[in-house]
Amino acid sequence: MSTETPGTAVHFGAGNIGRGFVGLLLHDAGYEVVFADVNAALIDELAAASSYTVHEVGTGAVDHEVTRFRALNSAADEDAVVTAIAEADIVTCAVGPNVLRFIAPVIAKGLAARPADAAPLAVMACENAINATDRLEEFIVQALPGGASDEALSKVVFANTAVDRIVPAQAADAGLDVTVETYYEWAIDQRPFDGATPSIPGVHWVDGLEASIERKLFTVNTGHATTAYYGFLAGADKISDAIALPEVRAAVEAVLAETSGMLVAKHELDPGVHAQYVAAILGRFENPYLPDTVTRVGRQPLRKLSRDERFVSPAAAIASGGTTPVALLDAMGAALRFDVADDEQSVELQALLADSARSDVDLATTITGLEESHPLVAPFAERVAAARG
Ligand SMILES: NC(=O)c1ccc[n+]([C@@H]2O[C@H](COP(=O)([O-])OP(=O)(O)OC[C@H]3O[C@@H](n4cnc5c(N)ncnc54)[C@H](O)[C@@H]3O)[C@@H](O)[C@H]2O)c1
Numbered sequence: 001m002s003t004e005t006p007g008t009a010v011h012f013g014a015g016n017i018g019r020g021f022v023g024l025l026l027h028d029a030g031y032e033v034v035f036a037d038v039n040a041a042l043i044d045e046l047a048a049a050s051s052y053t054v055h056e057v058g059t060g061a062v063d064h065e066v067t068r069f070r071a072l073n074s075a076a077d078e079d080a081v082v083t084a085i086a087e088a089d090i091v092t093c094a095v096g097p098n099v100l101r102f103i104a105p106v107i108a109k110g111l112a113a114r115p116a117d118a119a120p121l122a123v124m125a126c127e128n129a130i131n132a133t134d135r136l137e138e139f140i141v142q143a144l145p146g147g148a149s150d151e152a153l154s155k156v157v158f159a160n161t162a163v164d165r166i167v168p169a170q171a172a173d174a175g176l177d178v179t180v181e182t183y184y185e186w187a188i189d190q191r192p193f194d195g196a197t198p199s200i201p202g203v204h205w206v207d208g209l210e211a212s213i214e215r216k217l218f219t220v221n222t223g224h225a226t227t228a229y230y231g232f233l234a235g236a237d238k239i240s241d242a243i244a245l246p247e248v249r250a251a252v253e254a255v256l257a258e259t260s261g262m263l264v265a266k267h268e269l270d271p272g273v274h275a276q277y278v279a280a281i282l283g284r285f286e287n288p289y290l291p292d293t294v295t296r297v298g299r300q301p302l303r304k305l306s307r308d309e310r311f312v313s314p315a316a317a318i319a320s321g322g323t324t325p326v327a328l329l330d331a332m333g334a335a336l337r338f339d340v341a342d343d344e345q346s347v348e349l350q351a352l353l354a355d356s357a358r359s360d361v362d363l364a365t366t367i368t369g370l371e372e373s374h375p376l377v378a379p380f381a382e383r384v385a386a387a388r389g
């Protein structure tokens with residue numbers, strides 16, 4: 001890690017947000033980006049290319065060319081990834097929260113292989129999850145050869161981040177190019193760097209990430225998922241078509257009114273500024289040029305319905321104040337009806353709901369991770385019963 005000349009950044013996950021956002025900002029900051037991914041076809045295509053283009057769509061859109069990258073297959077060529085990490089300034093990832101445990105061992109090996117006099121490696125997870133870097137850190141520490149020695153941990157700085165840019169699934173013929181919205185925000189907790197933050201233009205450095213990640217996850221992602229689940233039920237394919245339906249729009253606005261009240265109170269946000277933030281997000285969902293789908297945005301419903309995620313976490317915060325978050329509970333009920341054959345978690349969810357040996361309350365606790373005595377369980381069990389028909 002250096003505040004001076006950018007060197008190398010290793011980025012795990014060369015998918016939509018990896019190429020369309022994190023890789024782009026690191027490239028623009030002057031880093032050589034080393035993409036590490038388990039998708040052999042994607043890595044081969046990246047390794048054979050000298051550039052790709054990030055196409056923005058919407059008002060003020062421009063194209064950006066990304067060059068000066070390498071691509072490594074982290075499943076087939078772990079040694080090369082370890083070497084790259086040993087020599088890098090930065091490691092980032094956008095692989096999905098459930099994949100963090102699988103990339104941690106190779107990062108641990110890279111840390112162990114780092115020269116003793118190297119500057120600390122900045123590790124920053126760019127996932128839609130609360131404290132994703134802390135989760136990654138736990139897996140890395142568990143995997144450190146010889147244990148979490150002071151020497152190993154002196155070679156690394158872990159910082160939580162919040163990333164925001166809608167990057168839809170890409171067209172089959174897009175190749176490496178990525179279509180994205182114009183908007184982006186990358187907030188990173190600056191406290192762990194002790195004044196020596198990496199130089200990445202476009203990053204918003206914050207003191208502590210809790211307010212930034214909760215504001216983002218419980219507004220952008222709660223609203224997005226609500227649009228997806230109600231849109232799916234209404235037969236919409238695109239997010240922009242879904243949010244154009246009055247009943248979907250009303251449900252999304254009701255959900256965001258609930259999360260807004262919680263966020264404004266908890267993080268002492270300016271209500272007017274937050275209202276503008278919400279309005280801008282609804283405008284982003286409306287972007288007709290963004291080919292985003294309800295199936296991508298609703299993907300992995302069991303993850304989205306879990307305890308620390310975009311529905312249950314804000315709903316539990318509201319319930320702890322004695323109020324029942326009816327719109328959030330109804331949106332969770334809509335999520336239960338997300339029945340998409342090629343989404344593994346949707347199939348698993350539907351199988352759970354079809355299991356007549358299990359009670360509604362049992363399923364409500366299993367899906368949300370809440371104790372049976374929690375005030376949300378009884379009303380969510382009612383939505384479970386309704387979804388089971
Ligand atoms: N797409 C968005 O709009 C967006 C925006 C902000 C945050 N995110 C978050 O970024 C993460 C990735 O989302 P995405 O939309 O880019 O998904 P994606 O499926 O397009 O990309 C994920 C990539 O990770 C790779 N991968 C999976 N397992 C791996 C492993 N063990 N090692 C290395 N690579 C591995 C996959 O092959 C894939 O290329 C998620 O946490 C998501 O919530 C996405």
Ligand SMILES: O=P(O)(O)OC[C@@H](O)[C@@H](O)[C@H](O)[C@H](O)CO
Binds near residue numbers: 163164167
């Ligand atoms: O990536 P997920 O599955 O957690 O959520 C789906 C979308 O809401 C998400 O990818 C958004 O497009 C993104 O978070 C915008 O910043």
